[in-house]
Amino acid sequence: DIVMTQTPLSSPVTLGQPASISCRSSQTLVHSDGNTYLSWLQQRPGQPPRLLIYKISNRFSGVPDRFSGSGAGTDFTLKISRVEAEDVGVYYCMQVTQFPITFGQGTRLEIK
């Protein structure tokens, strides 16, 4: 199974400041079709997860442009350009390049 490792596990951030979360996979996420199936999810307190980013850097419908994804191969990053209060929650990376589908352990974003 592909192991997804996120850092940090907790990230205190000041409102209006940027935030960054890293995700590393135990093997390449480049699929035989040439795509990389790495997604980022946001889970606000008491809510189900919500898709933010798919295939490394594509923002899902309705996701603010302050969220961006980057990376390649085994190393990926989610960036929030200016953190807002509504961004508080847990962020997960996940891969669908190879079954079983696996998730990172989650990064808790909190306001300082």
Add this chain to the structure above:
Amino acid sequence: EVQLVESGGGLVQPGRSLRLSCAASGFTFDDYAMHWVRQAPGKGLEWVSGISWNSGSIGYADSVKGRFIISRDNAKNSLYLQMNSLRAEDTALYYCVRYSGYDLGSYYFDYWGQGTLVTVSS
């Protein structure tokens, strides 16, 4: 608007069975593969099972293989998870999730339900 509404959760004793349902609306159900993902209390996300649009491809996590059965009824726009031989470690919030493609190839999870809670305890 895509809606996924899970039901069927509850308190069940170890070794017993439970059947979860997911009612889908707002999209053409049989155009999409579907999955179940669970989240133990205070923990992270774990993929449980997935099924292609026509039930031709099915996958399970090793932790539930041989105990859980996923199925769907496209005529009823519904997804199911039959959970047998339940264990304490199956206690979790179970989410119904839409896949962005029709088979179990590589896509992404685009819509999630609110979840239904399963508690396995004597």
